[in-house]
Amino acid sequence: MTARELDAAGVTDPRLRRAYAVCRALNARHGRTYFLATRLLPPARRPAVHALYGFARWADEIVDDTGGARTVEERARALAALEEDLAEALRAGPRADTPAPVLRALAHTASVHRIDHRLFHDFMASMRMDLDVTDYPRYADLYAYMHGSAAVIGLQMLPVLGTVGPREEAEPHAAALGVAFQLTNFLRDVGEDLDRGRVYLPAEVLDRHRVDRDLLRWCRDTRRGHPRVRAALREVAEHTHSVYRDARPGIALLDPVARPCIRTAFVLYGGILERIEAAGYAVLHRRVAVPVRRRAAVALDGLARLTAARLRRRIAPGRPAPAAARPVPGRNALP
Structure with missing residues (x-):
């Protein structure tokens, strides 16, 4: 391939x-x-x-x-x-x-x-933060980190995927989707991040539910849940659902042949969030995953959607590809 x-x-x-x-x-x-x-x-x-x-x-x-x-x-x-x-x-x-x-x-x-080269430099700025920042007091602080670690990934992808209208209309949704994916990872990987000395759950949420690192470590080490930890994780999960809702309209703004890819990622990452909820937020001592059968079903649905999009494009001959997705000619060889 x-x-x-x-x-x-x-x-x-x-x-x-x-x-x-x-x-x-x-x-x-x-x-x-x-x-x-x-x-x-x-x-x-x-x-x-x-x-x-x-x-x-x-x-x-x-x-x-x-x-x-x-x-x-x-x-x-x-x-x-x-x-x-x-x-x-x-x-x-x-x-x-x-x-x-x-x-x-x-x-x-x-x-x-x-x-835009600034997107790569913003990404590196967040990578530097990971060297010495171990927690985030408020959502505002976490979002400053996620701009570089997640939102810019969605923005980097847009010129590759292509859009059906001005790229600026799709950018907020693309950034939100990157953030939604990363928030899902933060929930899934709480235990692994704790082992690395980091907590990506905002302290303002943990404080509301009287959760600290000691309680998180207790849940991880004893492989047991705790009502206050579950409540804190539930609050972050609800916030993450709201970010997915902000991101979803952006899929329709993409080039039709790119939509099945992003929709599949949207559904599968959303499925991870649903699995976290179904597991009662028991994520500190294990890593939840979408079952293989479910992954296969979503992929097959995506393949069917891609086939339909390609067919529609063939039926409309002479229709140009979205401008954002057109590569610049003459740049495929190294000097």
Whole structure:
């Protein structure tokens, strides 16, 4: 499938093809839900999504260092080096001497789809926060972090997906969808984040329900729930549902052939939230997931929707692709 995707995207340079293959492997290994949804995009648009996800995953792994091999100072230096290399790659565009395959693919994607470079720098700012910020007093503080860690991902995706009207109309919904996905992850991964010394649930919510880190650790260590913890998680879940509602209208603003991909991600991530609720918010000692059968059913529905969208496009010959999704010609080779 990698070759087919790259052929469809017009990526012919062998070095670029290898770089995109690295990003695709990262997506397949770490983002099961996201990778499944990406398979529902037209092949020509998948490499760019793999590049965006691959870069985000790479930076996230530096910050988290789940193996514990590097100190905070070492991670800070590695992140600073990545940010410097990122700035140079975006400035120079895709080049053979770009220091890492992921950056090579990212620079090419940013160039072809004219993605605002500020979105990548905002992302790196949030990654830096993860090195020393361990909790967030209010939703306002958490949203400042999520702008760079989640909202900008949705905004980076828009030029790749394409829109049926002005991109500006879709941007608030795309940003909201990125935030909804991350809030869902925060709820699902409370226990894992606690192990890393971080709590992404706003302190203003925890304080309302008299929940502190000691109580969270007690639930994790004893594998038992607690009514105050359940109440706090329920409040965050209700807030997350409201963000999904804000995001949903944006799906209809996308290029029709991109909608099945995003709708599938929307349904599957929403399904994770529903599983958290069905489990009574018992997430501190286990990781909930959408059952394979449900994932398959949603994917099949997405495939049917994609087939219908492609058929409708064929029936309307001569109809141009949405302007936001048109790649810039002549940028598929490395200088």
